Amino acid sequence: MLKEGKIGIYEGFALIFISNISGLFLSLPASLMEDGKSMIWLTFSMVHLVTMLNLVIIILLMKRHADTTIIEASEQILGRYLGILIGLILAAYFIMREAFLFRSYSEAFLLSTLPRTPISIVLITIATAAIVSAHYGVEIIARVARICLTFIVLGIVSVLLLTMPNISPNYIFPLFVEDPLKIIGNSVLNYSVTSEVLVPGLILHAMGGWRFAAKISFWAILCGGSIILIASIMILLTFGVQGGSELTLPFYETSKLIAFGRFLQRMEPVFLLTWAMVGFLKSALYLYLSTVILSRIFKLPDYRPLLWIITLLCFVIAILPPDYPSTLELEGIMLGTVGFIPVLIIPLFLLIISIIRNLGVNAGSPRNDP
Amino acid sequence: MGKHGNKILSMILLLLLLPQLCGCTGGRETDEVALVLAVGFDKGENSPLEMTVTIANPQSFAAGEGGGGGKAENYITANVEGPSIWECYLLFNTFGTRDISFVHTIAYIFSEELAKEGMDKYLHALLRQREVRRNSQILICRGTAKEFMKNNKPQLEASPNKQYQAMERLAGLTELSPSITLHKFYSTLKSLHSSPVASLVGTNTGEKKASKQKSPLLVPYVAGEVPQEGGSANAEFIGTAVFRDDQLVGELDGTETRLMLLMNGDFNISTFTLRDPKKPKDVIALRLRQAKKPDIKIVSDKEKLNIHQTIYMEGEFLSIQSGENYEGTKRKKIVEQAFNQQMQQLSQALIDKSRDHNWGDIFNYDLVYRKQVSTWEEWETLNWKEMYDTAEITVEYKTNIRRPGLMRTTNHIIRG
Numbered sequence: 082m083l084k085e086g087k088i089g090i091y092e093g094f095a096l097i098f099i100s101n102i103s104g105l106f107l108s109l110p111a112s113l114m115e116d117g118k119s120m121i122w123l124t125f126s127m128v129h130l131v132t133m134l135n136l137v138i139i140i141l142l143m144k145r146h147a148d149t150t151i152i153e154a155s156e157q158i159l160g161r162y163l164g165i166l167i168g169l170i171l172a173a174y175f176i177m178r179e180a181f182l183f184r185s186y187s188e189a190f191l192l193s194t195l196p197r198t199p200i201s202i203v204l205i206t207i208a209t210a211a212i213v214s215a216h217y218g219v220e221i222i223a224r225v226a227r228i229c230l231t232f233i234v235l236g237i238v239s240v241l242l243l244t245m246p247n248i249s250p251n252y253i254f255p256l257f258v259e260d261p262l263k264i265i266g267n268s269v270l271n272y273s274v275t276s277e278v279l280v281p282g283l284i285l286h287a288m289g290g291w292r293f294a295a296k297i298s299f300w301a302i303l304c305g306g307s308i309i310l311i312a313s314i315m316i317l318l319t320f321g322v323q324g325g326s327e328l329t330l331p332f333y334e335t336s337k338l339i340a341f342g343r344f345l346q347r348m349e350p351v352f353l354l355t356w357a358m359v360g361f362l363k364s365a366l367y368l369y370l371s372t373v374i375l376s377r378i379f380k381l382p383d384y385r386p387l388l389w390i391i392t393l394l395c396f397v398i399a400i401l402p403p404d405y406p407s408t409l410e411l412e413g414i415m416l417g418t419v420g421f422i423p424v425l426i427i428p429l430f431l432l433i434i435s436i437i438r439n440l441g442v443n444a445g446s447p448r449n450d451p
Numbered sequence: 452m453g454k455h456g457n458k459i460l461s462m463i464l465l466l467l468l469l470p471q472l473c474g475c476t477g478g479r480e481t482d483e484v485a486l487v488l489a490v491g492f493d494k495g496e497n498s499p500l501e502m503t504v505t506i507a508n509p510q511s512f513a514a515g516e517g518g519g520g521g522k523a524e525n526y527i528t529a530n531v532e533g534p535s536i537w538e539c540y541l542l543f544n545t546f547g548t549r550d551i552s553f554v555h556t557i558a559y560i561f562s563e564e565l566a567k568e569g570m571d572k573y574l575h576a577l578l579r580q581r582e583v584r585r586n587s588q589i590l591i592c593r594g595t596a597k598e599f600m601k602n603n604k605p606q607l608e609a610s611p612n613k614q615y616q617a618m619e620r621l622a623g624l625t626e627l628s629p630s631i632t633l634h635k636f637y638s639t640l641k642s643l644h645s646s647p648v649a650s651l652v653g654t655n656t657g658e659k660k661a662s663k664q665k666s667p668l669l670v671p672y673v674a675g676e677v678p679q680e681g682g683s684a685n686a687e688f689i690g691t692a693v694f695r696d697d698q699l700v701g702e703l704d705g706t707e708t709r710l711m712l713l714m715n716g717d718f719n720i721s722t723f724t725l726r727d728p729k730k731p732k733d734v735i736a737l738r739l740r741q742a743k744k745p746d747i748k749i750v751s752d753k754e755k756l757n758i759h760q761t762i763y764m765e766g767e768f769l770s771i772q773s774g775e776n777y778e779g780t781k782r783k784k785i786v787e788q789a790f791n792q793q794m795q796q797l798s799q800a801l802i803d804k805s806r807d808h809n810w811g812d813i814f815n816y817d818l819v820y821r822k823q824v825s826t827w828e829e830w831e832t833l834n835w836k837e838m839y840d841t842a843e844i845t846v847e848y849k850t851n852i853r854r855p856g857l858m859r860t861t862n863h864i865i866r867g
Contacts, residue, residue: 118827193581205467213464216457247634252642254821259828322827323641338634340586347554347584385457 085287086220093288093297095226100363101277101305106332106356107185110313115326116268120258121317124268129306131273135425136302139282142432143291145441151282152377158435167427168378174423178276179367180398181412183207186360188405193333207364212392214365219287222365229358236355241315243339248318274420283370485549488612491560491596495532502539503530503597505611525610528600536576553582558615559589560596566699574637585634591692593653593675602654603686618688626712626721627670627689627705644817644835646810651690667724667734668793670705693810701808710801713762714814716744728789733773739766747819756842758816767854778855791848798846812839
């Protein structure tokens, strides 16, 4: 039995919220703008809605299999071998996400602040930080996330408020595109895979049971998505569709515009620290999840022996893409089409089978439902 | 692995992270960097581009034996020719001891000649680089940027950097020069339909120019033509460079710049002088600010657009030479009406000029029209230039001289 420690409500919220907003600091707002044009407000709202529905599916699954993680639940529902297969798919997904996270954040550091540093040095730094944090467990990562949350939220809110003099509200117009359903459909397919919806289903024991895990993840993902939506609209109002969609790191560029008088300018290094916190915390969490999933599949008493090998695997995968555009392209596939399999299709499939086969602790006793 | 083994491993890993705290392998010490204050771009004689930089000289600020900075110049101006901006950047590092950096560059100055050929390729090159700040100023220089930067010797400031900052601040008090950043210029350029503008700069020849002022309300000068003598620098910041897409196509003088800023809603405060409506030999001076953003109403009929703009101004009397008591509620209306009428005529003339010279919309009316367009595709294919050229545009001024200054009335001198 794995010992995961205990995570409080605020700690859990901070952990999932921080992990959820990481895309904001990379190319996500620019990609959203490229696809949705000035209708980004509607396309991302729909993406956000689909993500919340995805979370509801996970919560329903957690509710039926109250004291088990998705890994154990899939074994209960599909049997030992198919359950292992599901677990391996989830592990592979998190390992790939971790690897792309390593690479994306390393590239972002190189582009913004460390242009002369070899990427391997930055990758090793992120990987080392992740392995140290994951070694101490999710309880420690969540506590650090709770402390960092204030600085991260302050950082984001400050950037958004201080760039207000640069915005042009008219950039939100025209409000629509010619084929809105097609654009919304494409955006939902490309951006609504949010791996954070799986987090409560994987560490529900640490969060104090499925009820707390559901509540925490609901608010964290709702707030995280809303922050991304607001920030993306602000970026649109600052750069316009044409200017904004060509940026590699739009939020970083927004922070570079901050200037109040002669003294309050060149503030982006301050904000970079908050973004670094987000990157380090998310990589620590995902490394932890990757190893914990494997430990649960193979019924290992401890996940720590796997940390080294998983980190090395992530490092190797991270360094494989020859350039940043290839990384973005591959990440797009992982986030988009392929990502739907572990994040949406598998939980939905498990839920349907569980209902059909009348499995789970609440099966046949609706009076016990909360 | 036991508990001790884990602790030792964690310690080793944490120690591995420590070297990163000293700034990674890409760190640069301040004494390794040459901070470029301003960059100028001209057409080269033998290469496509000539780049001039003004670099802060740390020797002049270093404490010497006497406690001062010695006799070294505060800044150094150098130039080099090359095929591209970043090739020139590279070449600068072959004859200086320090790595040049654009992190603190406050102004990018383009020569007229280069601007006429198109700015797009240079802007892309600048904005792609992490050192370049989008809130740096973009200036268009009459003549060459090299000559401007060499002749620009601000006597009241320690460096041109401070001068550019001061001129940007002063532009908000004179409104004879727009304050345009790289971000603003590029955003307008990319907004699909407006014509971008930039500040115009130039140097005077040292000779006092003849005054061209036909009416006191006009400031008919562009940079290099101000009838001044003994100013604190050879550089002048007045007028606007007008672009069609990314190419320089025209200039606005001081009056026109002020009108454009008023119509754009970017006007802050300035001083206006007009003929006394009752005693035309005398003048009245007013300090006026834009009371609120202009109201712009755009109505489409089948054939053309009807644009009606209302500009609101408020302020105070600075001078009434004739001694007429215009301060009262009824009599101040005479001045307000005269001012509104003259400004209206000047604005209409500027709109006509922008059409005659084929400049396109320099007043950003397209930003307002965006609200009437329902889809992005419609907006992308809109022929705004033609719509602007055929539109019926009327400009109305509503001025309220709220305060009389520190004299509430003017009494006549009692002569004995």
